[in-house]
Amino acid sequence: KQEVTQIPAALSVPEGENLVLNCSFTDSAIYNLQWFRQDPGKGLTSLLLIQSSQREQTSGRLNASLDKSSGRSTLYIAASQPGDSATYLCAVGGGADGLTFGKGTHLIIQP
Amino acid sequence: GAVVSQHPSRVICKSGTSVKIECRSLDFQATTMFWYRQFPKQSLMLMATSNEGSKATYEQGVEKDKFLINHASLTLSTLTVTSAHPEDSSFYICSATLKGSPSGEQYFGPGTRLTVT
Numbered sequence: 769k770q771e772v773t774q775i776p777a778a779l780s781v782p783e784g785e786n787l788v789l790n791c792s793f794t795d796s797a798i799y800n801l802q803w804f805r806q807d808p809g810k811g812l813t814s815l816l817l818i819q820s821s822q823r824e825q826t827s828g829r830l831n832a833s834l835d836k837s838s839g840r841s842t843l844y845i846a847a848s849q850p851g852d853s854a855t856y857l858c859a860v861g862g863g864a865d866g867l868t869f870g871k872g873t874h875l876i877i878q879p
Numbered sequence: 880g881a882v883v884s885q886h887p888s889r890v891i892c893k894s895g896t897s898v899k900i901e902c903r904s905l906d907f908q909a910t911t912m913f914w915y916r917q918f919p920k921q922s923l924m925l926m927a928t929s930n931e932g933s934k935a936t937y938e939q940g941v942e943k944d945k946f947l948i949n950h951a952s953l954t955l956s957t958l959t960v961t962s963a964h965p966e967d968s969s970f971y972i973c974s975a976t977l978k979g980s981p982s983g984e985q986y987f988g989p990g991t992r993l994t995v996t
Contacts, residue, residue: 799972799983811990812923819982857922861982863976866913866925866938 770795774858782878783850789843790874791858794845796836799863803832805854806872814858816843834846848877882907883975885988892963900958900991909975912956913962913985914948917970931955948963953978963995 771794781787791801800819804812811866816832818841824833831844845852855874859867882905892898900914911930915923927948930936935948947959956975960967970992974985 802984804987809992812987814984814987815901817984840913859923862985864911864928866915867923867974867985868925869915870921871922 769866770798770868772858772859772860772868772870774856774873775875776873777871778874778876780876780878781848783848785848786844786846787848789856789858789875791841791870793839793841793858793860796839798836799842799865800807801832801834801858801860802862802867803830804857804859806857811869815856838857844858850877850879853877864867881977882906883973883986883988885971885973885991887991889992889994891994891996893912894964897911897961897964898961898963898993900960900973901995902956902958902975902988904954904975904986907975908953908978910953910978911976912950912972914946914958915972915974916958917972917990918920923972926958933986945977960993963993965995968993968995 773792775790783860793875802817818834829846834841855872858870860861861867884903886901914926917923926941927935927937929948929950932938933954937943972990974987
C-alpha cells in the first residue's frame with residue numbers, strides 16, 4: 769500500500785526566504801506526482817504536476833523535482849511571500865488510479 | 880479549461896437522512912471520477928473510483944451501501960450519503976481525469992462540506 773510522508777509537518781519563516789518542502793513515497797510505480805495548496809476551509813489548488821518520466825517542473829517561483837527511483841520529491845518556493853501561507857499537499861498516483869495524499873506541510877510566512 | 884464543479888458547496892442535514900452531492904466536469908469529458916473525503920485537520924483519503932457506466936470501485940473500509948455512487952454520463956457523477964450520521968460529517972471532494980489525457984492529471988472540484996446534526 770502506497771504511503772506518502774511530508775516533512776516538515778509545519779514551517780514558519782520570515783518573508784523573502786527560499787524554502788524547501790519534502791515529500792517521500794514508498795511505491796515508485798506511480799503515474800504522476802502532484803503538488804497542491806489548500807487554504808483553510810477551502811478546496812485544492814493544483815500547483816505542479818510531474819509525470820513519472822519527468823524530473824522537474826517549474827511555475828513562477830515554484831519548482832518541483834521528482835526522483836522516482838528513490839521515492840522523493842521536493843517543492844522549492846523562492847522569495848516567499850505572506851500569500852504563500854497555506855497547507856501544501858503532495859499526492860502520488862494518477863492515471864486510472866486515485867491519488868494518495870500526504871498529510872501536508874502547514875506553511876506560515878511571517879510578514 | 881478543465882473545470883470541475885460540485886453542488887452543493889455546503890449542506891447541513893439531520894441524522895438518518897440522505898444527502899446527494901453532484902460532481903460535474905464543465906468543459907471536458909471525464910474518463911474517470913474520484914471521490915475523496917477529508918476529516919478536520921487530516922489529509923484527503925480516496926473513497927472510490929467511478930467510471931461512466933460502470934460500478935464504482937470502493938477503497939477498503941468504505942461502505943458501498945452507505946456511499947452510493949452513480950456515474951451516469953461522462954460529465955456527471957453523484958455521491959449519495961445514505962442514512963447519514965454525525966461521524967459522516969466531513970469535506971467531500973471529487974476529481975476528474977480528462978478523457979485521452981496523457982498526463983493523467985486530476986482536476987478537483989471545490990468540495991462539499993457536509994454537517995450531520
